[in-house]
Amino acid sequence: MNRSLAAACGWLSLLLLAAAASGCAGAASKEKPAEAQIALIAPQRSGALADSIRLGAEAAAKEYGSQLLYMDANVSDSGEEGQLKAAQRAIALGASVLLLDPDSEQQLRLIAAEAGKAGASVVTLNDTYPVEGVASSISINNREAGRMAGEAMAELLHGKGIVSLLGSDSAAPGYEQRELGVVEALGRHKEITVHTGYSCGSSPDGCAEAARLLMEQADGVVALQEQGVLSTAQETVKRGLSSRVKIVGFGSEVPQLELLQDGIIDILVVQSGFNAGYLGMQQAHELLEGGHADRTVTLDTKVVNPDSMFWMDNQKLLFPFVK
Amino acid sequence: MFRLEMPGWIKQKLRKSRVSSIQSIVIWSFSIMIVVAITTVAVLLHEKFSASTERSAFLAARQTVDQVSYNLEDYISGMAGFYRAIEVNMLKNGEWDGQQVDKQLDTLMGSRDDIVSITLFDSGGKLLKNRPAAALRPSANATGQGWFQAAVRVPDHLSFSLPHIQNLYKGSYQWVVSMSKRITVVRDGQPQEVILLVDMNFKQIDELCSRISLGHRGYAYIIDEGAGNIVYHPQQQLIYMGLKSENVEQALVASSDYVEDMNGNKRLITVKSVANIGWKIIGVSYMDDILTSREEVNRYLVRVVAGVLVLVVLVSMLLAMSIVRPIKRMERTMRAVERGNFDVELPVEGPLEVERLSRRFNLMIHKIRQLMKQIVQEQESKRKHELEALQAQINPHFLYNTLNSVVRMAAMSRGEEVVTMITSLSKLFRISLSKGQNVISARDELEHAHHYLVIQQMRFGRKFRFSITATEEAEACMTPKIVLQPLIENAIEHGLEYSVEEGTIDISADVVDGMLVFRIEDNGAGMDSVKAALLLHGASVPDAGREPSATGKGSGVAVRNIHDRIRLYYGAPYGLEFKSELEEGTVVWVRMPAIKEVDDHE
Structure with a gap:
């Protein structure tokens, strides 16, 4: 084989290689x-x-x-x-x-x-x-969500009363932020007193206990965790206080929504x-x-109350199509 | 200016890289031609192919959406039929209490699993009856709900609500589509307005829509044709939260397919109205998704082109080689000729042109060979004639000396000797002439030598003796004439002339191994081996012309001429051989093939 032949072969095989490589690359990126x-x-x-x-x-x-x-x-x-x-x-x-x-x-x-x-x-x-x-x-933004909850509570109480905060026993920074947010928002209202220091985890019994404790003199309860909200609501129902004690909570679990529809829970801060x-x-x-x-x-978070929870858009947020 | 220089520069470069060879021209042009052809075909095919895949993808999307729309329509009309059946069974006689009605309703509900509840209200929103029987939530505000208001607004018209969460009863919240209608029934003789609500599970519609297959990523959503609200969207939470949006306005007014550009994604939008419920199904297919086959075609074509390219290169290489090989062979052969080898021949084979060229080349080489042979022959004969002409010259010196001797002898009245000398001289000339023949018999040649010796003997006053012996066979052989005389002259002039004692010259002729061999031996001064060697390999013909033999110094040339002459006649193996020793004498052998005397010698 002489030089020109070799050169021609070289060029063509290079071309082929390039073509093959691009083909392979295309395939690879497609299947990745x-x-x-x-x-x-x-x-x-x-x-x-x-x-x-x-x-x-x-x-x-x-x-x-x-x-x-x-x-x-x-x-x-x-x-x-x-x-x-x-x-x-x-x-x-x-x-x-x-x-x-x-x-x-x-x-x-x-x-x-x-x-x-x-x-x-x-x-x-x-x-x-x-x-x-x-x-x-x-x-x-848990801080912001906490503020929203605090503001909602302040509005419910018309800026006057005693609010108990049912915190979380979890060390998750989200709950801390929520608590800070709530306290911050309520702190803007001079006639509202905030009681903190109560907390419960995810067990219904523990939360019911905590709810009983803080229920005594509160006009409103802000619960940071789902179970806390539920236990507080159930406690108010049990005591027949549901019309007096305002409840603001976080979450969108079905039992919470039922209590919200029935007006026992007043406000839920919901995330999607x-x-x-x-x-x-x-x-x-x-x-x-x-x-x-x-x-x-x-x-983003949304604040829903018993009236707005069945608005078309809120329905879509609160009730996903469960297959 | 640079542009003007370019072509020359390229040309030079091309020449340098031997791109202009036939082989590369064939390979390149063939490859480029085929590649261009294939690429053209591939591009055309690809265009055609992708156009048709695009069409079929569009068609498939349309068919899918149409199918969903028909299914939905069927489903809705089925539901309307179901609603009528309930209406008939429940409100036939304005009598909805009683086990009979319960049973009928339960049967009806049992026939379908997508009915959530059947509820009958009066016009004030008070519950009259429901199936399955359950308590209304205290917070359930029936009159405030959309379906109730829709039923109140238009009497005797079945209205379908948008999908919503059923919140009338305790228990799980379900997505339902409510069918409601205000109906006037006669109960206990009194006309009464009631509102019949049938909630059907939205799951079925959701499944109809989510099962839709529009490529991997495609989906369908439903809008309400009246207000353009999104009735259903697989990602409606994202839309609600503003993380995703649909171009509802365009879909609302569109009556056929269109392609939209959504954040750089090209999407095919297929729309279809569902007449009986006033909804519109919008199918969204991602173009790069449904047109994946285009890339597959691309890859396939690239592979085919690559494969064909390899084949083309191989074939064109073979083709080029088959064309170039005979040409190269020709080149090799020509180079051999260039180096002086004329005994070559090209095989006459291959393509017609090459065959012709080979034949012409062979003819040419043949002609050259002939011409060369002719030239050699001409040269040889020219030289032969030259040598013969030289040989034939009678040394005037010899004649003059001889005649002088004769005059001297005649003056001394030595008549007998004069006769002998003149006779010998006359015979010498007769043989020298030999009727113009160049080849004579050894017998004549020996006789010529004899006469020459006789004359010389008489001239030199019998200073030497000589003998001549020859076999019969040798005498009958042919020899170029005047071969011996210069050798004898040499022997006399160099060997014997200055010798003190009596010299001898012995000449013999014999046939040995098919060779005629003359042997001339003298006992003269002899010479050293250098001089003996120089005799045969020294000066050539032209010098011979200038230096006649028998003058002493130049006699070597005559000897050389004899040698050359014999070799010209008979070839290289023949000629002279010297053996000489100082003060001992010299022996000369003259060899030539033994060729018998022909009869017509006279």
Whole structure:
């Protein structure tokens, strides 16, 4: 083979290689989203919020053409570490982004460490724990939500009375912020006295106990956590005080909504789990594409009362289409 | 200016890189031609293909949306029928109490799982009857609800509400579409206005819409044709929160498909009205999603083009080689000719043109060979003639000396000797002439030598003796004439002339191994081996012309001429051989092929 022949062959094979390479590259980029996996790790306690998060995440997964693994953390033998175990399973299945509403800071820390080892990213929903290794947090502005609740309470009491604050025993920074917000808003009204220091967790008994304690002399109760709202409302019903004690709370669980419709709960500050799931998925997709995820994404909150809860738009927020 | 220089520069570069060779011209032009052809075909095919995939994608989207719309329409009209059945069963006689009616209603409800509740109100919103029987929530404000107001507004018209949350009863909140109608019944003889509400689960409609398949990411949503409200959207929370928006206005007025650009995403919007409920289904398909087949076609075409390219390159290489190979062979052969090898021949094969060219080349080489042979022959014969002409020259010196000797002898009245000498001289000349023949018999040649020796013997006063012996066979052989005489002259002049003692010259002729061999031996002064070697490899013909033999110094040239002459006649293996030693003498062998004397010799 002489030189020109060799040169010709060289050029043509280069051309071919280039063509093949571009073809392959095209194919690879096309199939990438289907291969990469995003796992949504359920909280151990399921509820309306968790359901809407899932719906939102699934909607986004469909829109972005991503694959969504739903990891159930509510497995009988998993104990306190349900989410961690679910996260480990997800990583083993090849998930490269973990989406979760963390049950506790400790679990999130362990999960973030685990994910870091496997090269996976973590996106948290509904809370902003100060944990290293979380790529993005989707959350409402809890301070602002607290202020909204405080203002609503002040309005209900016409700026005068005693308000008890039923806090949370969880160390999650979100609840602290809410509390600060509530106190801040109520503090603007000179004739309103705020009693803080009560708190309860997610157990109905504990919350009922706390509700009984703070019920004594309060004109209004602001409860920061779903169970607290429910227990307070039930306590007022039990005591026949429901017309006198105003209740402002957070959450959009079905029992809360029923109590809201019946006027026992006066105001609920609601966040959209669907949007949290959707935006979390959006950030996860961004991470998968190699882009830069926003460190924090802030969600809007809405204030609903018994009158406005069945407004068409609020219906859509409060009652997701559960399949 | 630069532009003007470009072509020359390119040309030079091209020449340098041998792009102008036939092989590369064939490969490049063939490859480029095929690639251009394939690419053109591929592009045309691709256009055609993608246009048709686009069409079919549009059609598929339209069909899907149409299908959903028909399903929805069917579903709604089925529901309306169901509503009528309830109406008939419940309100036939204005009698809705009693187990009979309950049973009928339960049967009806049991036939469908998408009916949430059947409720009958009076015009003041008071509950008259419901199925399944359950207490109304105290907070349920029936008269304030949309479906109630719609029923009150238009009597005897079945109105469908937008999907909403049913909040009349305790228990789970469900998304329902309410069918309501104000009906006047006669109960206990009195006309009474009642409002019949049938709530159907929205799940069914939701499923109809969410099952829709418009590519991977596509979806459908429903708007209310009256006000343009979004009735249903798979992501309605996002829309409510302002995280997503739909171009409802355009969809509302559109009557056919259109493509919109939403945040850089091209989307195909397919609209279809659902007549009986006043809704409009809007199908949203992402163009890059439904047209994935276009990319598949692209990839396929790229692969095909690449494959064909490889094939084309291989074929064109083979083609080019088959054209170029005979040309290269020709070039190699020509180079051989250039180096002086004329004994080459090109095989006459390959394409017609090459075959012709090879044949012409062979003819040319053949002609060159012939011409060369002719030239060699001409040169040889020219030289032969030259040598012969030289040889034939009678040395005037010799004649003059001989005649002088004869005169001297005659003066001394040595008549006998004069006779002998003149006779020998005359015979010498006769043989020298030989009727113009160049080749004579060895016998004659030996006789010629004999006469020459006799003359010289007499001239030199019998200073030497000589003997001539020859076999019969040798005598019968042919030899170029006057081969021996210069050698003898040499022997006498260099070997014997200055010798003190009596010299001898012995000449013999014999046939050895098919060769005629003359041997001339003298016992003269002899010479050293350098001089002997110089005799054969020294000066050439032109010098011979200047230096006649028998003058002493130049006699080497004559010897050389004999050698050359024999070799010209008979070839390289023949000629002279010297063996000489100083003060001992010299032996000369003259060899040539033994060729028998022909009969017509006379």
